[in-house]
Amino acid sequence: MKDEIEGNKVLAEFMGGKVVNRIFHCEESTKTHNERFLDRYNISHARYNSSWDWLMPVINKIFSMDEYVDYKNQTSS
Numbered sequence: 001m002k003d004e005i006e007g008n009k010v011l012a013e014f015m016g017g018k019v020v021n022r023i024f025h026c027e028e029s030t031k032t033h034n035e036r037f038l039d040r041y042n043i044s045h046a047r048y049n050s051s052w053d054w055l056m057p058v059i060n061k062i063f064s065m066d067e068y069v070d071y072k073n074q075t076s077s
Contacts, residue, residue, distance in 0.1 A: 008046035011058055019043050 009019050017024050022042045047054045062068055 004049045005044050005046075008048045009043050011048040011055075012043060012046055015058060015061065 012019060012024050022044065024043055024046070048058065
């Protein structure tokens, strides 16, 4: 359970937020629906590890990053 919480914390922070005293904080304009949920609840309620609805915004962010685009261009045949 502790590893799941830590993993969810890492993903929440990757998505632009910060976890303070186990509560998620992020600029309102960049929050997903799921992250707005975390504003009201402890980070242990995050579901990046068990829900596609939580994980897909993370995947979309990765795919839009310049580093991913560069990697994809370098590895494509």
